[in-house]
Amino acid sequence: MAGGSRGGRGGKGKAFRGKGNKGGGRDVRTEPWGETTRENELFESYYKLGGFLDEEEFRKMWATLATNLPNSFRFTGTKADALAVREIFKQRYIPGITAVTFEGQPVNAPEPVQAFPDELVWHMKTDKKVIRRFAPFAEFQKFLVAETTSGNISRQEVVSMIPPHFLDVKPGMVVLDMCAAPGSKSAQLAEMIHGDEEERVKRAANNQAPSIDGEGDYSDDGRSTGLLIANDTDYKRAGMLVHQVKRLNFPNLIVTQHDAAIFPSIELPVPEGSKKQYLKYDRILADVPCSGDGTARKNVNVWQKWTPRDGLGLHNLQLRILFRGLQMLKKGGRLVYSTCSMNPIENEAVIASAIENCGGVSKVQLVDCSDHLPNLIRKPGLNTWKVLDTTQVPGEEKTAHMFTSWETFLNTKEKYEKEDPDRHFSNKIYPGVFPPPIAPSEEERIPLERCIRVYPHLQDTGGFFVAVLEKLSDIKVTQIRNSYNAAEELKGKASTEEIEIDLEIEQDIEPGGPSSGVSSSQVPPLKRKLDDIDEPLPSKKAKNESANEQAESTPTIAGGSEGFIPPVDELSQAEKSTTPVNGAAKSEDSKPTSDAVRPTKLKPEAQNNNKEYFEYLPSDDPTVDSILSFFGISSRFPRDRFMVKNKQGLLLNKIYYTSELARTIISQNKDRGMRFIHCGVVMFVAHKIKAQDHIKAPWRLQNEGIRILEPWAKNRIITCKSSNTLYKLLIEMFPKLPKDGSHNLAEIGDQLNETDIGCCFLRIEQDDEAGFPFPMVLPLWRHPGSANLMVDKDDRKAILLRLFNEANPNIINHVAEQAKAAEDARKEVENGDKEAVNGGNDAEDADADTPMVVDA
Incomplete structure (x- = not known):
């Protein structure tokens, strides 16, 4: 909707008033977290009077919101x-x-x-x-x-697990998580992309068809061809994201650091002379920054800091992120928009505005997911809601206003401009935050009831909102003039500066008039701390702080008065859906780039500002070839997906492995200014010992990547069939393997005696009777006189606890003991030498103090 107002239905309403105490933008709480009073009557009144739930159910919801989260x-x-x-x-x-x-x-x-x-x-x-x-x-x-x-x-958190389920990700899909930190949802998506890949790879390695049921794309010899790009705008939060997803050891994963609202187009390789092609996504998760009032059970700060302008301040940013996601989505693709807020201004209003600006329900539709996760108790999305704002004149009480429509807001604002010109309303109120107008026909109506609302009392969780969108056709956006709002535009005003309000005055609430639909007896007195009223509260995950700042100065997409031309790749060409196949691009609905709107140009920073470099090794690299030959890796295993993380591309310490599509994207975009901060699973680590010259491959297998490689190996496979033997390897580091062939490692020791120095695969098949509940493969190093599992201490303890119920294992480390004994001996000798030296000095001192007798 390019112009005009988006006023909803409803008449005039009187303002209601609330009391508040002094406060500021900082945390003014003085009592401990556990003792924080979970009351905020402005917060409560909005959700009680806003028409979200009937009175009885609201009481249940509000009582649950004030309790601790499981x-x-x-x-x-x-x-x-x-x-x-x-x-x-x-x-x-x-x-x-x-x-x-x-x-x-x-x-x-x-x-x-x-x-x-x-x-x-x-x-x-x-x-x-x-x-x-x-x-x-x-x-x-x-x-x-x-x-x-x-x-x-x-x-x-339980509600945090919901959005990935509604994305319906299948192995082989290309997925973008736009606001991914701290990474729990990204981990879910990564699992979905890989599916039951391990079983299919084993089938492929044994020359069996990997596609068991036709579900997903495993055409890469049983490996999933999909990819997850997990993004966050803040480098520190992106670091948290890396820590979360690295535990999963998935090679089909890239972590980036960009502002989600202007996420760069990712270029795909094309034949020379061809037009540029950009990556399009099968699935996108937009779990956007929000006020987070649904997290009040665990984030008690919400109770003290909630204001109605939290949601108003974030609406624009949320809308920009959602629109950018829809631009990058394939036709027929699915996008899930979610928040941990219950505020419709951050939820249904964003969805309605985005669909309208994309061209209506013929372009983007809300998906009915009532049959998905059938045991999830939910409420339908809202088709009508009210907008709350607060105003204040210096020296007077702060007043809360509830608006049912854009027209009501304009009339109220005009009235106060004449009668009370010092009273200012938020300049974040515009038509897009109100319910959409009545559609000309049912076919054109946006069915917001298809959105999903999860309230705390339904299954003892936090509050959450989910909307599932499907892209039906190409979307285009025309330029909309940047103005404060329609009323200001009519008056020729151009100011868009935010009004800073820091004063807090105690007030009483005034019962709502006809528009509120409630009597004075239903309205509780309000007290609250009014903190930086025009500034948005950081979200549940202060995910896009820099983006929040940008949102204050960037024109918005709104249903009529404010808007922007998204700074993205090809709006007239935006739906040139490209699916990479074996590193190339398959174009869908290809169109030439228009002169008016061109792809986003990234500065060729060549990763100068990044912590990591990603340099792929040539497929015929001699070192990689010697390693793979040493382990007898099948020639079918790809040789061109190994990389190192240094600018010179040198084989210094670690060799990483990635999927084919990850290699394609990084190789094509690393010099375009894309901020890649993580990709790859550690496959090999340089191993330096005294007998270096006698090792055919001085590289050890790494626990992170060993399961990817093991199905393709023919050499250096040690089989463990006894839980007792595995226990000994776990509880004892460097158990001895004497040259005379004696040992106490049972079947493992027998096999190692026939094996040269170097790393091995320790293979453990699933055997419930033997105490192995699932198959395992671990790296095992064969030393000249001992063996050692190349598993860190935490993983050793986890396996000992999981398989043997050893809660406090005493892990024996023979090498450390020998080193300690040698150090103790050295110190003992050193101390002995010091005593000898000190004794000599004492004798010299005694001689010096003795009078000299001279014979006459």
Whole structure:
């Protein structure tokens, strides 16, 4: 909708007033977190009077919002591994916890969240004082920490797990997570992209068809051809994201650092002389920065800092991010927009504005997902809502105003400009924040009821909003003049400066008039701290702080009065959907780039401002070739996906492996200014020992990448069939392998005696009777006189706890003991020498003090 107002239905309404205390933008809380008063009557009144829930259900919701959030977690990784770890958890820890009683009552044990399938998501509502008192909870906590470190468990809020499910990601899809930090949702998406890849790769390596059921694209010899690009605008938060996703060891993953609202177009290689092609995405997640008022159960700061202008200040940024996502989406692709806010200005208003600006429901439609996650209790999206704002005249009380339509706002604003010119309304109110007008026909109506609202009381969670959008056709946006709003434009005013309001005055609320639909008895008195009223509150995840600043000065897309030309690749050409196939580009709806709107040009920074460099090795690199030959890797395993992370492309310490599409994207875009901060799984690490000259391949396999390589290996495979032998390797570092062939490593020692010095695959097949609940492969180094699992201490402890229930293992390290003994001996000799020296000095001193007798 290029022009005109977007006023909703509703008449005039009187303002209502609320009391507030002094406060500022900073955290003014003085009491401890656990003692923070969970009350905010302006916050409460908006959700009570705004028509979200009926009165009885609102009371249930609000009471739940004021309680602590249950702890929740999810079993991760391949489905087979996740189910196996889940069973260990259920059989070992649940019985002990359920046997605990407190004050004569059984405690609340962890239980599966019914909204999700396969009992892979659990939450725990047990009080902390109970958890601290009883041993079964301490044992469970150690298990939780160990498995989280090893990547088998993700500690994540329940509502945060919902958006990836609605994306319906299949292996082989290209997915973008626009605002990804801290990374829990990205981890879910990565798992979906890879699917049951390991099983299919094994089939392919054994010359069997990898496509078992036709689900997903495994045409790369059983490997998923898909890719996840996880992005965040802040470098530190992107670092958190890297830490989260690195545990999963997925090569089909790139982490970038860009402002989501102007995320750069990713160029794809094309034949020389051809027009440029840009990556389009099958699925996009836009979990945007928001006011986060749905997180009030865990983020108690919300209770003190909530203002109606939080949502108003973020609406523009959210809309820009959503529109950029829709531009980059393929036709037929799906985008999920989500927030942890309950505010319709950040939710339904953003969805309606985006669809209108894209050309209506014939271009972008809301998907009906009522049959997806059927056990998730939800409420439909809103088709009508009210907009709340507060104003103040210096020295007077602050007044809260509830508007039902754009026209109501204009009339009220005009009235106050005449009667009370010192009173200022937020300049973030414009037609797009109100409900859309009545559509000419049902076919043209935006069915906002298809959005999904999850309230805290429905299944004991936080508050959350999800909308699933499908792109049906090309979208275009024309330039819209940047003006304050329609009313200001009519008056010829051009000012767009934000009005800074810091004063807080106590007030009473005035009951709403006809537009509020409530009586004075329904309106509670309001008290609140009014903090930097015109500035948006940072979101649940202060995800896009720099983008928030940019939003203050960037024209918006709105239903009529404010707008912008998105600084993106090819709006007239925006839907040139390109799907990479084997590193090339397959064009869909290709159109020439118009003269008016050209692709975003990135500065060729050549990664000068980045922490990492990504240089791919040639497919015939002799070092890589010698390593792969040493392990007997099949010639079918790709040779052109290995890279190093130094500017010169030198083989210094680590060699990484990535997917084909990741290689294509990084190679094509690394010199265009794209900020890549993570890609690749460590496959090999340089191994330096005294017998270096006697090693055919002085590189060791790395635990992160070994499972990718192992199905293709024919050499240096050591098979473990006994849990006792594995236990010894885990509990003892560098167990001896004497030259005479004697050892106490059973079948592993026998095989190692026939093996040259160097790294090996330790293969462990699934065998429930032997105590192996799922298959494993670990790197094992054969030293001249010993062996050692190349697994770090945390992973050793996690495996010992998982398989052998060893909560506090004493890991023996023979090399460290020998080094300590040598150091102690050296110090002892050194101390002995010092004593000898000191003794000699004492004798000299004694002689010096003795009088000399001279004979006459």
